[in-house]
Structures are given as structure tokens and as C-alpha cells.
Amino acid sequence: MESFIQGNHFITQSEVNKFLLAILLCGLIGTERELRAKQAGLKTMIMIGLGSTLFTILSVKIGLNSQDRIASNIVTGIGFLGAGVIFREENRIKGLTTACVIWIVAAIGMAIGDGYYEQAIGVTVVVLLALIFFPYIEAVLERTNTAREYKISKKYEGEDIDAVEYYIKRTSGLKFQRGLQEMRDGQISGTWTAKGSPENHKKFVNQMLQDEKILEFHF
Structure with missing residues (x-):
């Protein structure tokens, strides 16, 4: 198995590590969304992260003359996916936060796919802190406004x-x-x-x- 991974075959050890890191980081964000019973939860976030990571890896491998030609379209394509979770309920717009999370999970996957691990981990930590603590701040503000x-x-x-x-x-x-x-x-x-x-x-x-x-x- 190790010779297959490290040989000149379909996948390399570096790429395996990228996919595992994408599963870990996007899975953490997806778990938070799942615990709050949001439309896009654990499975969705992992799939988005893995897809963005793979597209970025392929963009580097295939686009020898233009390595951003595939990856650049992730930004556009993920917008349509995010728009699908936004809806109007009574007098309020729902799903904006989840749509933003989908967008940033795709960005994390792109960072991992291109080897920017520190940036991906740092942004994941910031996103988790925001998702965990901001609802409490919003609750305090809502009581007065x-x-x-x-x-x-x-x-x-x-x-x-x-x-x-x-x-x-x-x-x-x-x-x-x-x-x-x-x-x-x-x-x-x-x-x-x-x-x-x-x-x-x-x-x-x-x-x-x-x-x-x-x-x-x-x-």
C-alpha cells in the first residue's frame, strides 16, 4: 500500500495528508453546524472541503500553463451552493451564516489543496470561535435591540x-x-x-x- 501511495500512481502521501487535514478541519466546522441543526452539517462541510481540496490539487496538476484555471471557478461555483441555503422565513432572512460558512469552508479546502496549512488551520480556529461565541453576543444584543x-x-x-x-x-x-x-x-x-x-x-x-x-x- 505504501509503495502504491508513494509511487508514480494515482495519489501521493502529500495528497493523502491534504485530504485528511481537509476532513479534520471542515469536519470540525461541520460538527458545530450539525449540533446547531443547520441545513448544511457535518457531511456537507466535509464534502465541500474535500471537493475544493481536490479541485485545487487537480488545478495545479492539469493546468501546467495556468494553474488557477480550475481553482478560480470554485469561488464562482460555491456561490450557487451557498445561495441554496438562504431563504426568507416570515420577516427574517435565514441561512446567511450557513451560506458564509460554506463559502469559507471551500476557501479552507483551497488553502489545503495548495499547501497553505497554517492559513487553513488559523482560519478554522477563528471560524469556530466566531460560530461558538457570537451567538451568545447576539443573544445579549437581541434582548435590547x-x-x-x-x-x-x-x-x-x-x-x-x-x-x-x-x-x-x-x-x-x-x-x-x-x-x-x-x-x-x-x-x-x-x-x-x-x-x-x-x-x-x-x-x-x-x-x-x-x-x-x-x-x-x-x-
Whole structure:
């Protein structure tokens, strides 16, 4: 077996080491994604890492005159794979972090394939630290700055949308950013993106539900 690996055959010991390192590093990132029940988990990350490593190795071997002709297309191709895990759920975009992880796992595989082991290991450590600790930071920030989208429709009684906006700002304690506004069939409606604490969001929703002038309220 050793003579086969080290001979002039299909694979070399250096390439075997590259594949094993790709499995290890991308597997660590995939394990974190798997534990968080994300769309792209352990198997996906390992496959992406191995594929990027192999493409880079082949790019060096085949592209004698242009060694980047295959590897350069990994950057483009992996974008389509990452786009497949991004979707909209209610008022939020999901999957952006997983798409970014797919992109960076491919970069790690390329680094390994071209022999830049220190860079691959260093980036893997940074990615793992970010994936593990950033959710806790985000949780702290979310408790004070949660963003939600609201749509309010009221019967038009001579007041413009600024009066409606002033009313909801005054009664909520939230920071609002105005979205689409429209007037139709005697009703004035608007959408707002509001930021603030969950307690203020709850307070605002309760106030709107008790307002008899509101005809529609999406929250």
C-alpha cells in the first residue's frame, strides 16, 4: 500500500495528508453546524472541503500553463451552493451564516489543496470561535435591540401617515423606520421596521390590539 501511495500512481502521501487535514478541519466546522441543526452539517462541510481540496490539487496538476484555471471557478461555483441555503422565513432572512460558512469552508479546502496549512488551520480556529461565541453576543444584543416588522391599517379620518407614525412612536418606546405607505378604499396603511427590547415590542403589540381604530394589524 505504501509503495502504491508513494509511487508514480494515482495519489501521493502529500495528497493523502491534504485530504485528511481537509476532513479534520471542515469536519470540525461541520460538527458545530450539525449540533446547531443547520441545513448544511457535518457531511456537507466535509464534502465541500474535500471537493475544493481536490479541485485545487487537480488545478495545479492539469493546468501546467495556468494553474488557477480550475481553482478560480470554485469561488464562482460555491456561490450557487451557498445561495441554496438562504431563504426568507416570515420577516427574517435565514441561512446567511450557513451560506458564509460554506463559502469559507471551500476557501479552507483551497488553502489545503495548495499547501497553505497554517492559513487553513488559523482560519478554522477563528471560524469556530466566531460560530461558538457570537451567538451568545447576539443573544445579549437581541434582548435590547430586537427588530420586527409591523403593518398597520386604519380608517382614514383626515390624518396623514406622519400622525399615525407619531402615535405609534409615542406609545411604544421603540425606534421605527418607515417602509411602504399606501392609501386605498378609505384606509391608510403603512409598514414599519421597529427596533427595541422584547418588552417594548410586547407593550406596543398589546396597545395596538386594544386600539379600536385599527382595522388591520400584522405583527
